[in-house]
Amino acid sequence: MIGCRVLGHRYRFRAVDAELRWYCERGCGAGASKRYPTAELAARYATALDREDRAALGERAPLLGLLPLRLWRSLGRKRQGSRSPTARS
Template sequence: MLRCQILGHRFRFYGEGETMRWRCVRGCGAEGAKRYPSEADAQRYARAFDREDLEDLGRRAPLVGLFPLRLLRALRRRGRKSAGTRTT
């Protein structure tokens, strides 16, 4: 699928017993699985991997495209830290 070739796959992760499975939601057919020692491990890893990067857009912004967003976030953090140490 052209969209996956350009933008990359968009995997969703889920657990089935002791196996963690993933599948591209764009319908290109990319999928896989990995077996873990316990069902709890498979579920834990599936939950950890199954999140949208959009949730952390300002915190984990790529250096190139979203650099201004990362810079703005760093300046805000710095402003909050220095505001707490000022004496008037």
């Protein structure tokens, strides 16, 4: 799938007995599995790995995502500074 080639796989994890299984949520067919000694251990890994970090995205926004906003604000400050000579004190 082109989404996986461009953005990377979006893996989902689940435990089935003592086996940890993962697959791509986008349906490209990528995935695998791994056996653990106990079902509790497999469930623990599945819970830890199967989470979305979108909730904290605003708190730790990516630099490239903010770059256009930073440039826009910088240009706005420069325009305001060139219009009024008293702005540069």
